[in-house]
């Protein structure tokens with residue numbers, strides 16, 4: 001690299017005016033890249049704030065519809081849907097009920113907004129099982145281990161039902177081995193070969209999911225998720241997980257959480273030629289909101305800096321609870 005040096009080169013020359021700063025900015029985030037998570041309850045009118053996530057809500061169908069209309073006006077049109085069913089059992093069987101909460105809201109939003117919106121469905125069982133784990137349990141006791149292959153078969157059924165009800169993208173989040181291959185073959189056999197898969201490929205066993213478990217009413221009733229989600233200390237393992245998912249047919253991959261894993265986002269971006277998503281998770285949102293509510297940080301700047309850093313690290317798609325507040329600030333990139 002050729003680089004002049006001081007005094008002929010003065011880096012600050014380029015920072016002297018807003019015009020120069022704007023002209024030389026290296027990365028820009030656009031509202032199109034944001035995905036807003038929605039928690040849906042099988043009710044018509046319902047809107048309940050989530051205690052640990054100020055200004056985030058669980059929505060009934062009619063309220064969700066109104067909210068999506070408002071989001072579109074703000075410049076957000078991609079949504080990640082989570083269902084909170086009334087019925088839970090050991091298998092999570094309401095997850096593949098075609099009259100269940102997610103198929104119902106998919107049909108309703110599609111009818112109201114057509115192709116103006118992009119609907120992504122989180123594909124997992126923790127919200128649907130009585131024990132709160134992400135699939136069928138094989139072994140309880142000290143370590144909870146999932147029954148992998150049977151859960152993958154259920155996952156494929158869930159994805160087919162969601163795609164038939166109008167999902168644009170299915171996003172499996174259970175960290176099951178072979179989940180992408182199982183889903184791809186399930187979708188293809190059902191004639192849904194055009195439905196892409198966004199795989200939560202490198203999903204860590206993180207403390208930052210705490211508030212989500214309140215939002216989705218999905219905490220594990222015993223044990224933890226360390227036998228299926230990744231150890232936060234691992235880096236190479238994330239690359240092998242991503243490689244596995246791409247070879248099984250993943251169209252996009254995800255790193256989750258985002259902030260404590262910016263290095264992983266960058267490595268995945270450098271190593272693989274597919275769009276990379278990052279999930280700016282509930283605990284990351286809650287920390288920032290708590291500090292802002294106490295007047296300890298400048299909220300708008302902190303949000304923009306946070307989202308900008310995730311994008312700069314290599315994320316093309318950002319799933320974030322800040323989407324609605326941030327979109328008007330960054331519109332157009």
Ligand code: PBG
Nearest residue numbers: 124126173208209212281282283
């Ligand atoms: C699992 C799922 C989780 C999140 C998204 N999908 C929770 C978990 O793995 O325990 C977390 C999202 C967040 O914290 O914002 N269905």
